[in-house]
Amino acid sequence: MHKDHPELRLSVAIQALNQRYHETPELRHILQSDWSSFNDLSYANDNVKCFAIKLMKTRLLKVQVDAVLSTLPEKERRFIILRYRDKKSVEACAIRLERSVSQLNKWHHRILTKIAEFILFELKEDDVFQRLKIINMLEILASVIAFYETIDPTYRVVDKAAQNALRYRYDKYRQLLTAINECCRQREMEIKAKVVATKVENPGISQQEIAERCYLNAGTVSRCLRNFTQDMYPYLE
Incomplete structure (x- = not known):
């Protein structure tokens, strides 16, 4: 499904970046949950298992996004921080980073593609x-x-x-x-x-x-x- 719909892949990456930099109360609760509260999950009921899986996927998403961002040049990482953490427009980012809007759009598409691939476990x-x-x-x-x-x-x-x-x-x-x-x-x-x-x-x-x-x-x-x-x-x- 993701392979046939490139725009959906990019949407997955955008959602992951937004989640990475802006935690909702529900997300914060999930991230702060303690594994020890689950005891032996192999004997837990299905609802507990499903919550544990949700917790794992949420934490994993942060790890995957950070893994990709860590490989980027400094200015590209700065662009992502400005765009997603600070919610700056592309035009504002272009002024701050002394780059053209078209170049930042190319950066953006390439970075989103890399994040989507990592999230989907693709090399x-x-x-x-x-x-x-x-x-x-x-x-x-x-x-x-x-x-x-x-x-x-x-x-x-x-x-x-x-x-x-x-x-x-x-x-x-x-x-x-x-x-x-x-x-x-x-x-x-x-x-x-x-x-x-x-x-x-x-x-x-x-x-x-x-x-x-x-x-x-x-x-x-x-x-x-x-x-x-x-x-x-x-x-x-």
Whole structure:
């Protein structure tokens, strides 16, 4: 559903950002709830389990949003804070950040897309060299899977198909991380591995900078990155 409706995906991200910066009384109550009050959730009634799941998802959403924001350049993070925490207009943000409105709109769309993807547990082609993001994704997926298995092993309130989908993504992303690490370990023996390792260690670096660091021409760097990305397709959406 989200894949077929891009505007819905962006709406999910906007809602998450609004929730992140503006807590309602109900949300504050959920966030302040103590896990210890649930005791052994595997023996709790369905209503308690449902509330526990709501609590987990609410807390998880904050973690996911913060994980994406932490990877942004300083001015892009500042833009999101001005826009969502301080409720400034795009025009006001443009003046404050000394950027054009059109540039901020491009930032906004790209950031919303990244947040939506993280919330939906999606890794894309551009994430192949983002090792920290992949690790964060795996840690979050592992926590969610373990939580569901602990509180509802018989699938009374947890959707079994959705849980299996999370396990499938976890396995694929774990294989992706393994493939990246294996390639990087070969950096002293293969040109492609050297290029990939340089990119993984410096995700924001340009192809020209990689070429200069690896003493290669830009065409070789481009080809190595493109070929490696294609090799990783089986592990992505």
